Amino acid sequence: MINIPKGTKDTLPQDSYKWQYVESTVRRIANYFGFREIRTPTFEYTELFLRGVGESTDIVDKEMYTFNDKGNRSISLRPEGTAGVARSYIENSLENNGLPVKMYYIGPAFRYERPQSGRLREHHQFGAELYGSPTPYADAQIISMAKMVLDTLGLQDVTLNINSIGCPKCRPNFDKAVRSYFETHIDSMCEVCKERLVKNPLRILDCKVPSCATIAEKAPSPADFLCDECASHQSQLINLLTDSNLEFKVNRHIVRGLDYYTKTVFEFVSTLIGAQGTVCGGGRYDNLTASLGGKNTPAVGFGMGLERLLMVLAASNKFTGNPPAPELFIISTNDNITKYAFRIAKKLRDLGISVETDLMNRSLKAQLKCANKINAKYVIVLGDDEMTTNVVKLKNMQTGEEISLSLADIPCEMRSLLNSHF
Ligand code: ATP
Ligand code: MG
Numbered sequence: 001m002i003n004i005p006k007g008t009k010d011t012l013p014q015d016s017y018k019w020q021y022v023e024s025t026v027r028r029i030a031n032y033f034g035f036r037e038i039r040t041p042t043f044e045y046t047e048l049f050l051r052g053v054g055e056s057t058d059i060v061d062k063e064m065y066t067f068n069d070k071g072n073r074s075i076s077l078r079p080e081g082t083a084g085v086a087r088s089y090i091e092n093s094l095e096n097n098g099l100p101v102k103m104y105y106i107g108p109a110f111r112y113e114r115p116q117s118g119r120l121r122e123h124h125q126f127g128a129e130l131y132g133s134p135t136p137y138a139d140a141q142i143i144s145m146a147k148m149v150l151d152t153l154g155l156q157d158v159t160l161n162i163n164s165i166g167c168p169k170c171r172p173n174f175d176k177a178v179r180s181y182f183e184t185h186i187d188s189m190c191e192v193c194k195e196r197l198v199k200n201p202l203r204i205l206d207c208k209v210p211s212c213a214t215i216a217e218k219a220p221s222p223a224d225f226l227c228d229e230c231a232s233h234q235s236q237l238i239n240l241l242t243d244s245n246l247e248f249k250v251n252r253h254i255v256r257g258l259d260y261y262t263k264t265v266f267e268f269v270s271t272l273i274g275a276q277g278t279v280c281g282g283g284r285y286d287n288l289t290a291s292l293g294g295k296n297t298p299a300v301g302f303g304m305g306l307e308r309l310l311m312v313l314a315a316s317n318k319f320t321g322n323p324p325a326p327e328l329f330i331i332s333t334n335d336n337i338t339k340y341a342f343r344i345a346k347k348l349r350d351l352g353i354s355v356e357t358d359l360m361n362r363s364l365k366a367q368l369k370c371a372n373k374i375n376a377k378y379v380i381v382l383g384d385d386e387m388t389t390n391v392v393k394l395k396n397m398q399t400g401e402e403i404s405l406s407l408a409d410i411p412c413e414m415r416s417l418l419n420s421h422f
Helices: 016-032 046-054 058-062 082-091 136-152 171-183 191-199 201-206 210-217 228-243 306-316 335-350 364-373 384-389 407-420
Strands: 043-045 066-068 074-077 101-110 122-131 158-164 262-270 278-284 299-305 328-332 355-357 378-382 391-396 402-406
Touching (some): 016 306, 043 082, 046 058, 082 101, 082 299, 122 136, 136 158, 136 262, 136 299, 158 228, 171 191, 328 335, 328 364, 335 384, 335 407, 364 378, 378 384, 378 407, 384 391, 391 407
Parallel strands (some): 328 355, 328 378
Antiparallel strands (some): 043 074, 122 299, 262 278
């Protein structure tokens, strides 16, 4: 038997409605905020991620699925969604549609990570990107949208952490201070962080190894290095969030794992699903389009991990979607009648009603059991008597109530019953 690849998951037919519920919720909310869906390929030229996400990030350095295709081009499965959207924004001159450009995506991301709870090699993200606005209103709108998704799904026990990591003007001073702080602690740091110290010291602040996290607690804070513009951007954002009664904590330790962030960074973290509790991460990335060869365009966005959202939903028992069930099961007691049932079923489906008929040559009892198991709302039994008298009983499986109908009236009666919730 061939097994599923390590770190990946099937979504089984009995569970896919949960995904659909989350997806339709996020689509609805994106629409409230005027975001339109963008779909980009699941693979891109590797160079996009080297330049867009950053060569010294964990994602690109260690986690990317990279291969040469038959034309000897280096291709990578996308490890995140932002770089591909930025590429598409530039390539399709989306700024011509008028600014701001507001886009969202739902799709898979691939990272060669050590699989564990909440950490997969293929996971799915709902992401949003807002291009063209440098104002803190854009940051606030993006954060409110993520928050509304979490609230609508019923996930209140999620904390919003925000921080500012500065811009190319003030960040070098912060980088320098962080580097010299960690240089004095190098002996107690993990091997990866020793390497980070050379290539990208800010990443150490993000390290999850406990000894590094303890050292990081006393590291310099970016707040002490922000230039006036970054400091004012952050205080305006804080005012906007406070004005909208959006609770948050200023957390000086979050730096986020990608190179492209400037100014605002934020995370929504749940305590219900263990160590991998970050359900959403995002921030501002004003230099991304320029670093990919496009026009300088301020932008802000987030990525939300759908598997982790579903884990929080399961852990908090907040799931309100229902598994799909047919509206009607037509039970037939012999082959001739089954043919007839097949015809009525078609008429009903043409009217937009979901109907099941027996496909397994089962006995009446077994069909009833099946109707129960799949939660059919109504059941009709078609036997010889019903065919001669032209009268059938329609049973509401929840209440047990029955009403009599003439055979010819089934489609029209069903339609009006479903409208009136009998
Ligand atoms: P983490 O700190 O958990 O590694 P990250 O900083 O790598 O997260 P992002 O690149 O910001 O994560 O991705 C956005 C969101 O996607 C995360 O907040 C998380 O919910 C989800 N996510 C990221 N990597 C994985 C993964 N390997 N498996 C499942 N979900 C993931
Ligand atoms: Mg990660």
